[in-house]
Amino acid sequence: MKTILKLFTMLFCVVSFAQTTVKGKITDNTGLPLPGANIVVVGTSSGTVSDFDGNYSLTVEQDPPFSIRVSYTGFQVQTIEVTANNQTVDVTLEEGNELDEVVISASRTPERIFESPVTVERFGLKEIKNTASADFYDGLENLKGIDINTNSLTFKSINTRGFAAFGNNRFVQLVDGMDNSAPALNFPLGNLLGMTETDVQSVEILPGASSALYGANAFNGILFMRSKNPFDHSGISGYVKRGITLQEAAGDNDFTDVGIRMAYKFSDKFAAKVNFGYLKGTDWYATNYDDKDRVGGTRESNINYDGVNIYGDNVSTNIRDAAPAQFQPLLPDVNVSRTGYAEVDLTDYNAESVKADWGLYYRPWANDFEIQYVGKIGTGSTVYQGAQRYRIDNFFLQQHKLEIKNDNFFVRGYITADKAGDTYILDALGPNLLQQWKSHEDWYGDYIPAFIGATLGGATEAEAHAAARQVAETGRYEPGTPEFQQAYETVTNTTGFLEGSAIRDNSKIYHGDANYNFGDMVEFAEIQVGGSYRTYKLNSFGSIYADENGPILYSEIGVYSQLQKSIELNETLDLKLTGSMRYDKSELFDAFLSPRISAAITVNDNHNFRASFQSGFRNPSTQELYIGLETALGTLVGGASDIGDRFERDYSVSQFAQNNLGQPSSITQTAAAAYTNSLFRSVEGELTNENRDVNSNGREFIGNPNYVKPEKVSSFELGYRGKIKSFIIDASVYYNSYNDFLSNETVIAPLYGNVENFDLTGYDPNNPASVGGLNSDTQQILAALENEDFNGYQTYTNSEEKVNSYGAAIQISTKVFDGFDLSANYTYAKLDFDVNKNPDFRTSFNTPDHKVKASFGKTELFKNLGFNVSWRWSDNYFWESSFGDGEVPAFHVLDAQVNFRIPSFKSTLKVGATNLLQDEYFTAFGTGFIGSQYYVSWTINNL
Structure with a gap:
């Protein structure tokens, strides 16, 4: 027994000796604490983060000497040697610049933004804390090349490089690798059901085509939001924001925004976190009573008035x-x-968002190999504008993800499901x-x-x-x-738009993707391979889609590879080459290849010049494929080749056709008629035109639009990033060429008669007897038009017109007046398309030619006191959408905030205002004027 006790005592002494503790404080070069700095033992995954006061304590089972690596976004990394147990290591980090920040999205691997092969914008912890906007998502609007269209208080839509829409299915939004598009809508709902502010680690945006790595719909841009891992960021943090919104139409209204994050690292193997967010306010009232067709007048003066709202x-x-x-x-x-x-x-304009997420993280060998389960739920109410104005009420979205990963690979699968709640169409x-x-x-x-x-x-x-x-x-x-x-x-509460306005939906997306980086196995270059698989299950019970006979399922798959090679040309020149290729196949369309090639030259580690070519594609959205909505004004049908098998209706036939043409009392017509037996809507007016050429054969009236296929884009880009004296410069120019642009076409499909035989040669609208000389199909079609025996359809199809756009962006930032941050950026975007030659084609570019943004501030104006002011100006532009078209006047907006740190309470107080000058404006035709927000926030222990 004594021997056993001696052995235990010796073992205990060995374990005690093997444990080394190092502690200290992390500050910047002004003495300001840096909360959330990463401290990691070099060569291991053991580490910790500094607390709100910059303090840290790290205990490892390792004997000195060893080295720790200290990093913080925006600061230069330091490596310090630990030589003794209980050593105090205080570290002062020198502030770097935005070129030193690390991004992942551009190449699916960590790299300095300075060396990124394509344009990328980043919004990190520092920017989130200093933003003058009411929340971090709105703060993205201050980045160069980024547009945020405000639909309502809680629903903002991000866009890059033109072709903007609130239902922006040309832009992808990923949260921790999950596409947070609502399956029923096929586009993201902004941050309505997204991340809570205290859990955001970083936000990255890739403007332009990104299909080579990210597949379908990464067409005009892609946004990445990464959350904080509880292994690296543990503890409890939260915020409370209270304030008012001011709008001339809505008056003054309270709003509240609260969030809490709870994360705990139980051991080196297991950690967990929970987040909760709640926002409540009043949406911007939409009170545009102009005549929608711009004929003019009011209800009192215009008998055919159609007001916008x-x-x-x-x-x-x-x-x-x-x-x-x-x-x-x-x-x-x-x-x-x-x-x-x-x-x-x-509508009551109640704006509300309730969201929660949780995660379980397991590292079985206490290294970088990690298994994680993440769940997210959210519900909310807002106003959304697409082809119509929607009241989204009690909309519910949930996601569940299982992922296995380490520094070299990941394999993940997730499901996204939604329920429409009490949503209806105004x-x-x-x-x-x-x-x-x-x-x-x-x-x-x-x-x-x-x-x-x-x-x-x-x-x-x-x-x-x-x-x-x-x-x-x-x-x-x-x-x-x-x-x-x-x-x-x-x-x-009634579905079916002939009598009701309610939407019902319970659609799902099943998605899996994987990536492996062979960088540790292959020396001559960094090689990555990966792929994805997705299945859509549309289930709107016939209220949105042509799915009244059951859910619609279809799938798509993609695989890709990327090779990246860095070459040292000489002591001052480095060349970085990147090549990517992706193969995608949807069961509904032919396969598609998306290449990307880029080259970047770094000069003296201060200047980086880059050039790239990349292609992208966008599969038609779920609605462009399978919408099936019958309204009093016509029927909206998707352009999938099997739409005719899914949507059919019985239509009554006029008494004239029954008596004179031998037609039955009713005829069943499928949606395929819109694509295979239709005429352009304009045929009705043209047939009664007295000046019509009687020798015209009428072939120009045949509609029969093609079924939809993917849009394609080719993008060329040149860019420069660098440091010239005290100025940081980031600039780029691009040219995009689009093919098979998806658009709407309105047609009418007669209930009888074959339009392929429609021949009007010799037909005179002033001579009824001329009808007798026409063939039987033509006579029947004319009778159908005369007796309204036809159905009107709004179809989706691809245009034969080529659409091009080009633009440029530049940002210059520096420090002035002994440490004040000053930055300004300019964005230019131009549509290269002859509208006069194609007056009926709507590109919906919806982007101003010119935008200017600037910010000025200092994190430490006085001890614990900082401020930031941001200003932006947008040129006027013309907004096009199926809801309505109209001019958006130029506007400028001033936001400001002052913040005060209270170290003893580990908290920060912020007082801020958006649209401080109270010049109300709007970003899209038909939406409410955007007023001002004044708020006070208290953030606690946000590392």
Whole structure:
């Protein structure tokens, strides 16, 4: 027994001797503590991070001497030797510059941004803490080349290099490697359901095509958000923001934003974290009551008024055509629209976001090999604008990821699922709310005789229209009344846009990807290989997609390889070559190859010149493939080649066709008719044109757009990064060429008659007898058009037109006045497309030619006191979308913040304001004016 005790005592002494503790404090060259600095034992994964005061303590099972490596973003790395147990090592880090920051996204491997082969923007911990914006996501707007289109208070859409939209499916957003696009929408919802601010490690943005490494839809840019690993960042941190939003239309409204992060490193093998965020406020009211078609006037002066943010007044008809034949001579040939409801009466503008995520991290051998499970859930309410205005209410998104990784590889799989909640479409709510009170037929049935009676009584035409509207509007459901509320509840809870406005959805994405870096195994170059697999499961129960008979499933796969080689040409010149190639195959389309080639030359480690060519592609979105929405104004159908197998409807046939053409009382038509048996919508007006050439064969009227296929882009870029004296410069120019640009085409498909035989040779619209000389199919189609035996479709197809764009961006930053940070950047973007030659083609470039941004501040103006001011200016531009087109005037915005550190409480107080000058503006036609935000925030222990 004594022998055993002696052995235990000896073993205990050995273990005790093997444990070495080193402690100290990490500061910058001004003496300011650096919380969250990384301290790692060289050659191992053992390490820790400094606390809020810059202090650290590290205990390792290793005898001195050994070295520790101390790093902090934006500062130069230091390596210090530890020679004794319980040694105190205080480290002062010298501030570097943004060129020294490390990025991962550009090449899927860590590298200095200075040496990146393509343009990349980074937003790290320092920028997050110093941003004057109300949250870190808004702060991205100050980066060069980055546009943020504000849809509402909680929904912002990031875009780069033009072709902007709120439903931006040309831009990918990855959070810890997971695409956080909502499956039903096929685009990211900004940060509505994304990361909490205290868990953000860094944000990187790659402007331009990135398909060579990231596959489909990394077309115009890709955003990477990385969270903090609990092994490196443990502890409890949080923030509280309180303030008000100011808008002329909405008044002053409170908003609250809180977040908490809890992370704990149980041992060198196991760590975990939990995050929670909650935001509540009031969205920007949308009160644009201009006529949507820019005809002008108001409801009082324009009988066919269609207000931008008015819904229901898009119901319009020609009152002469709608009247019985005997009364038609008494009516003018004019269109009259119904009186709609304002958006402020159809939504409460409650902006809310509730999100949580958690992660379990396991390192079985206490080294860099890690197994992690991450779960995310979020729900929220906001206003979204796409082809229509949507009230997204109680939308729910969840993600679950399992990943195995180390420094050389990763294998991950995740699932994304959404539920639409109580979401509804305002453009459908308006007309169907009116129908609940009085059908469109009855409304015009009241309007027309009242108009005739007024004119026969001596009223002028304008007076007769006013009197007729007053009669037709008698008994209208007014907002706030029980009748209105009951009708509102009925429509917003009913799917099918002929009667309701609700969206139902429970779609999913299953995704897996892997990457291996052979850098440790191959000496002559760094070689990476990887691939991905994705399956979509669309399940909207027929409310969005053509899936009323069951979910729609389709898959896509991709593999890629990259080779990167650095060559030392001489003592002052280094050459870095990068080549990538990716193969992608969707089961719906042909395979696609995406190459990327770049070369970068570094001169004296101060100047880096780069050139690159890369290609990208975008698979049509889920809606562009399989949307199937039947509305009172027509049917929206996707362009997948099997859409006809999934969407069909029975349509009533006119009595004329039954009696004279032998047609049945109803005909079943599938969505395939829009692509295989259709005419352009303009054919109706052209056929009645008295000046039409009677010898025209009519082939120009045949629609039959092609089914969709992927968009393609080729991108050329030149760039420079470098340091000239005290100035840091980052500049680039690019040229993009797009093929097979996806766009909409509106057609009509007759219920009978083959359009391939449509021949109008000899047809005279002024001579009805000329119809008799036409072939049978042409006669039937003309009869179908005359008797409205056709269905209107909005289709998706690829344009044969080539679309090009080019641009440039430059940023210059320096320190002035003894340590003040000053930076400014300029972005130029231009569409190279002849609009005059293609007046019906909408590119939706939606980006100003010129943007200027600048910031000025200092992290330590006085002890523990810092500030930052940012300003940006945007040139005017024209916004195009299927919702509406309009001019976006030039605007400038000033944001500012002052922060005060309280070391004794490990916290920071910040007082800030966005749009400090209160010049309200908007970034897209149809959205609310963006007002001002004033806030006070308290952040605790945010490392």
